[in-house]
Amino acid sequence: MENINNKELTICKKKTMGRRKIEIKKIEKKSSLQVTFSKRRTGLFRKASEISVLCGAEIAILVQSPANKIYSYGHPSVETLLHRYQTGGGGGGGAALNIIxxxxxxxxxxxxxxxxxxxxxxxxxxxxxxxxxxxxxxxxMEGHGTLRT
Structure with a gap:
């Protein structure tokens, strides 16, 4: 009886592909492309946030979606970092000096x-x-309050 239950459990288990490598090529299906972009964009911004917190790095990321929308992430801000880049100002240790x-x-x-x-x-x-x-x-008794009746 116990063997039958074990067989039933193994038969009912859903087989998954697990975590595997995918071939890097352009996704042709528009709906899949948009979903993949959305998920990858949030993952990219999360990783950028992590590296800025862990290492004190100043980061600016600009991403254009398949629908031609621009998304940005920046720490401390995209505008600050782009202005510094355009004016040629170096940022050697700027974040560490600002906190002192x-x-x-x-x-x-x-x-x-x-x-x-x-x-x-x-x-x-x-x-x-x-x-x-x-x-x-x-x-x-001078230091104590008076009783009220």
Missing amino acids: PYMEDGRDKYDEAVRKLEIVKRSVKQESSISSTRFWWDEP
């Missing part, structure tokens, strides 16, 4: 927060050392 002021500002904010934290810690420590010698009911 932000890092310095963040470091200053961090140092200020650490300084404030130390002040608060000292005041809490002083208050706890003072209050540890007395009970709360022994403290004067």
